[in-house]
Amino acid sequence: MYASPGQRRFIRDSMATPLLEVEQEADLARAWRDRRDERAMQQLVSAHIRLVVAAAYKFKRYGLMLEDLIQEGNIALLLAADRYDPDRGVRFSTYASWWIRANMQDFVLRNWSIVRGGTTTAQKRLFFGLQRLRMKIAESTDQMLTSEAVDDIAEELALPAKLVADMDARMSGGDKSLDAPVTEDGATELHELVPDPSPGPEDVAIMFRDSATRSRWLKEALRTLPDRERRIISERRLSDRAVTLEDLGKEFGITKERTRQLEVRALARLRAALADRTDRPSDLLLES
Numbered sequence: 001m002y003a004s005p006g007q008r009r010f011i012r013d014s015m016a017t018p019l020l021e022v023e024q025e026a027d028l029a030r031a032w033r034d035r036r037d038e039r040a041m042q043q044l045v046s047a048h049i050r051l052v053v054a055a056a057y058k059f060k061r062y063g064l065m066l067e068d069l070i071q072e073g074n075i076a077l078l079l080a081a082d083r084y085d086p087d088r089g090v091r092f093s094t095y096a097s098w099w100i101r102a103n104m105q106d107f108v109l110r111n112w113s114i115v116r117g118g119t120t121t122a123q124k125r126l127f128f129g130l131q132r133l134r135m136k137i138a139e140s141t142d143q144m145l146t147s148e149a150v151d152d153i154a155e156e157l158a159l160p161a162k163l164v165a166d167m168d169a170r171m172s173g174g175d176k177s178l179d180a181p182v183t184e185d186g187a188t189e190l191h192e193l194v195p196d197p198s199p200g201p202e203d204v205a206i207m208f209r210d211s212a213t214r215s216r217w218l219k220e221a222l223r224t225l226p227d228r229e230r231r232i233i234s235e236r237r238l239s240d241r242a243v244t245l246e247d248l249g250k251e252f253g254i255t256k257e258r259t260r261q262l263e264v265r266a267l268a269r270l271r272a273a274l275a276d277r278t279d280r281p282s283d284l285l286l287e288s
Helices: 005-016 022-035 038-046 049-062 066-083 092-111 121-136 147-157 161-173 201-222 227-237 245-252 256-274 281-285
Strands: none
Touching: 005 049, 005 066, 022 038, 022 066, 038 066, 049 066, 049 092, 066 092, 092 121, 121 147, 121 161, 147 161, 201 227, 201 256, 227 245, 227 256, 245 256
8 A cells, every 4th residue: 555755754753763661661651640741641652653553554455544544543542541551560562552453443344335334243353354264265355255165254253154245245345336337338227226125005005904904903892892991901002102000090990900900801802802803913902
């Protein structure tokens, strides 16, 4: 990946910055932590920018600008310096490397594709390990994996084969514009071939018809109930309002437990009345 003269100079200077001794590193970290000494923090960070550069070169294969990767790494380095505790006995380079790698990984996932990917831990692990595993099994990185290769990777990572195949398809295909032509004459564009998941006119008509039929069934079944039980079912199962058993009990002058018993009995009667018309009477009664 091409680096501008300014980038080359920055990289050269970062690599030429001398490393810190253990005691010197701890003194600088304490000066920043205890006294907010900005010169100490700057010296601590400058001595470890080489970590940022090294990590940026590792992530450049994902097609992002080296300058952007270095910038993200520098932000992570500052965060690490602000949170580092020298009294824990861990070298700053070890602590900062984790922050740099995590920040760059997140940057790659956010910018590698228009569609966000790698949202779960398994997907992130697969995303960043797929190219390495391709090389291990001698697969070309420009072509999609064979089914055998997918199975091998899935077994090694203990992940579902479908997850591996889907990630491989995304990484091999890249982003495409929906306005891109798919025929030689350009008369057909990609968006014309994308299926519409919404229901068509016939499906909508069927749904309205089924909904009206189910509503009629329910009304007929409700008419078989005594007035009090019909009122309980209407308020508890067919209303958007959250009416409690206690409120209905007060309305009828009975206990909460008695109201619950009436509800259970009414539901049983309704299920019996609807059993001849639908296999799932509970769907009509908002039952879980």
